[in-house]
Amino acid sequence: MKKVFSGIKPSGDIHIGNYLGAIKGWVDSQDDFDNIFCIVDLHAITVQQDPKILKEKIRETAGLLLACGIDSEKSVLFVQSHISAHSELAWILNCFTPMGWMQRMTQFKEKSEGQKDKVSVGLFDYPALMSADILLYDTDIVPVGEDQTQHVELARDIAKRFNSIYGQVFNVPKAVVTKPGARIMGLQKPENKMSKGGSDTIGLLDSADDIRKKIASAVTDSDNEIKFDSNRAGIYNLLTIYELFSGLDQGEIEKKFAEKGYADFKKDLAEVVVVDLEPIREKYNDIKESGEIEKILEKGADKVRPIAEKKLKEVKNIIGLG
Numbered sequence: 001m002k003k004v005f006s007g008i009k010p011s012g013d014i015h016i017g018n019y020l021g022a023i024k025g026w027v028d029s030q031d032d033f034d035n036i037f038c039i040v041d042l043h044a045i046t047v048q049q050d051p052k053i054l055k056e057k058i059r060e061t062a063g064l065l066l067a068c069g070i071d072s073e074k075s076v077l078f079v080q081s082h083i084s085a086h087s088e089l090a091w092i093l094n095c096f097t098p099m100g101w102m103q104r105m106t107q108f109k110e111k112s113e114g115q116k117d118k119v120s121v122g123l124f125d126y127p128a129l130m131s132a133d134i135l136l137y138d139t140d141i142v143p144v145g146e147d148q149t150q151h152v153e154l155a156r157d158i159a160k161r162f163n164s165i166y167g168q169v170f171n172v173p174k175a176v177v178t179k180p181g182a183r184i185m186g187l188q189k190p191e192n193k194m195s196k197g198g199s200d201t202i203g204l205l206d207s208a209d210d211i212r213k214k215i216a217s218a219v220t221d222s223d224n225e226i227k228f229d230s231n232r233a234g235i236y237n238l239l240t241i242y243e244l245f246s247g248l249d250q251g252e253i254e255k256k257f258a259e260k261g262y263a264d265f266k267k268d269l270a271e272v273v274v275v276d277l278e279p280i281r282e283k284y285n286d287i288k289e290s291g292e293i294e295k296i297l298e299k300g301a302d303k304v305r306p307i308a309e310k311k312l313k314e315v316k317n318i319i320g321l322g
């Protein structure tokens with residue numbers, strides 16, 4: 001079976017962008033692959049975090065992945081910092097990564113805009129750690145949203161460069177992006193991708209009322225015409241969300257709302273989202289109460305540790321460390 005690795009940051013609230021762009025695909029293809037899913041807490045600290053909240057968010061993220069349908073019997077779920085090989089390999093990969101490659105990373109450019117001298121070195125180096133995550137496990141497929149594809153490309157380049165010097169050490173992975181859903185945009189700023197927190201975002205744990213309010217106030221335009229037109233960012237994004245939650249195709253959706261205005265469409269959209277997220281929220285509460293999360297994460301770390309340590313040992317040996 002092909003090997004899948006993907007990760008999610010336990011910072012902010014996990015939102016429907018994460019769900020539609022990544023998590024749903026992970027859940028749906030669990031039987032087809034050998035899966036490892038990682039809660040990347042070391043990536044979260046590239047910006048400052050409150051220690052108590054970070055610890056809670058790691059568990060919340062794990063609980064939510066399980067509530068969305070990640071089955072710990074079929075897929076490994078673990079916390080990045082539980083496996084020290086990730087940090088060690090990241091350092092080694094740093095030494096094989098030209099600055100120029102890193103300087104091209106658009107996510108760093110966006111995140112550091114206007115504050116280049118203040119952001120952490122870790123934020124700049126983020127893609128090297130991500131490469132280590134992926135390359136430690138001989139990953140074939142990395143299912144991600146569109147914003148992460150450049151980072152996966154970098155992991156490929158680093159793997160190829162390393163292999164060209166030392167022979168076939170790393171498997172060269174491939175990003176897989178699920179479309180539509182690969183780039184869910186913000187509700188208030190549909191020109192930017194939805195990101196964790198605020199009124200731009202629908203969190204998986206948002207109450208039904210919050211979801212209704214957020215969708216009702218989502219930015220659209222004055223055309224009041226319900227059509228999939230990618231030039232009209234706001235309504236296009238809402239229609240994409242509708243498409244993904246309802247399972248209807250674009251033609252069916254346009255027909256359904258042909259005689260209706262934005263207000264009616266938004267009401268329907270809110271209900272479709274609420275109906276799908278409600279069971280996730282309920283399941284999350286059950287999982288949290290069961291006290292199982294900690295055990296699942298420990299078991300996950302125990303499963304991946306030998307794989308990661310073996311690869312790290314091979315790498316250290318081949319480059320002459322120790």
Ligand code: TYM
Nearest residue numbers: 006007008009017018021022040144145182183184193194
């Ligand atoms: P993170 O935590 O930002 O996001 C987790 C996953 O959700 C996707 N995503 C989106 N998809 C569609 N629309 C959006 N608005 C949206 N926002 C986020 C992301 O593309 C991602 O797939 N660097 C990664 C985590 C990571 C990782 C890895 C991923 C660390 N190591 C190794 C894959 C392999 C990140 O910050 O994801």
